[in-house]
Amino acid sequence: MQQQNSRRSNRERSDTTRAAILDAARGLFVTRGYADTSTPDIVAAARLTRGALYHHFEDKKALFRAVAEREAGAVAISIEQATANDLTPRDALKVGARAYFDAMREPGRIRLLLLDGPAVLGKQEMAAIDAANAQRTLEEGIAEAMAPAVPGPERLSAMASLLSAAFDRAALDIADGASTDVYAETICTLIDRLVSA
Amino acid sequence: MQQQNSRRSNRERSDTTRAAILDAARGLFVTRGYADTSTPDIVAAARLTRGALYHHFEDKKALFRAVAEREAGAVAISIEQATANDLTPRDALKVGARAYFDAMREPGRIRLLLLDGPAVLGKQEMAAIDAANAQRTLEEGIAEAMAPAVPGPERLSAMASLLSAAFDRAALDIADGASTDVYAETICTLIDRLVSA
DNA sequence: GCCGTATCATACAATCTGTATGTTTCTTCA
């Protein structure tokens, strides 16, 4: 006889508490930053205990990694949706940039992905999280847009990295009050001139 | 009767211990990162005690700020020296970029100024530290190089910010093993195309 | 030479992280 509704499968229990911890952690990481957020505060916000946290995550850094991965995934999905229509490679770059700016306006993503992320996880790991596909897609986009005058792989990779850095900085400046339109236009001219060799 | 050479002025005492703390802190911040460096470790490396540290610096963050400021100042001097000769505005941008890459190869500067800095001090304060003059010089350089087709102040500021972000990313990638020459050339073409409106 | 202050050392309280251990709930299988 299973008592009313208090009987839940282990999988179900794990999923809900894991999600609760992730949500609470995201909220605190965003408002206070990673360093100034304590695990007691996180579990208090999630109405749990530190036992649950350390059962689901190896340590505080692993929890942050999970939060950052989830956030980066959401950003990636937004961009994919925006560039799903068949566009010219050059327009895909521009539309993708605009979609990235819009996605990064979601409060907290700047701090999570561009400020705390690199410091907490290191540049390598952070790049692996969001650029696993982004870097490759960017390279492909640039290559197609510049065809047939495609630069060598090293130059291409460098161009993609620099362009992605410009995207990040644009998102940062926009979050600090700069005009999205001005930056979108500036990025567009940047793409145009970069591509029109 | 002043005992042999142990008599030093207060100013002298302060300067040496302050420098010792800064040096020790820099070394540890660079190798372990800000978060994984403890104040006991810092003062142990400086052969002092935490009392001295908290006498000279308000807290750990203030110490980091002092270290970062000193480092950013050194970078700025390197760039100024490199661009001191009278060059065309466009060449000044290119030479300055190259000087920046070289200056940032000094071990630890990447971590201090580009990774930990923004996370610990925030984007605003970090920008105030290194871009106080850099941003303005960059804008002037771009404006002169693009003359007479100078864009409006908003666009100009955006271009300078994006270009500076590209510089930073280039320094990061170079620190991760990318070729300095490839990135220097890529930055040069980027400048050429951006400027030749 | 003495008193106030700056410099630095030591001691302390509060907090946090990670782990170890205990308790409850679910799952499996005989």
Next chain:
DNA sequence: TGAAGAAACATACAGATTGTATGATACGGC
């Protein structure tokens, strides 16, 4: 179905860290 075992979670603990408060020593002005 009913233990036995494992998973999920709570509690307790040890070590370390930060910032402050207090104490000792060296310097500076009168």
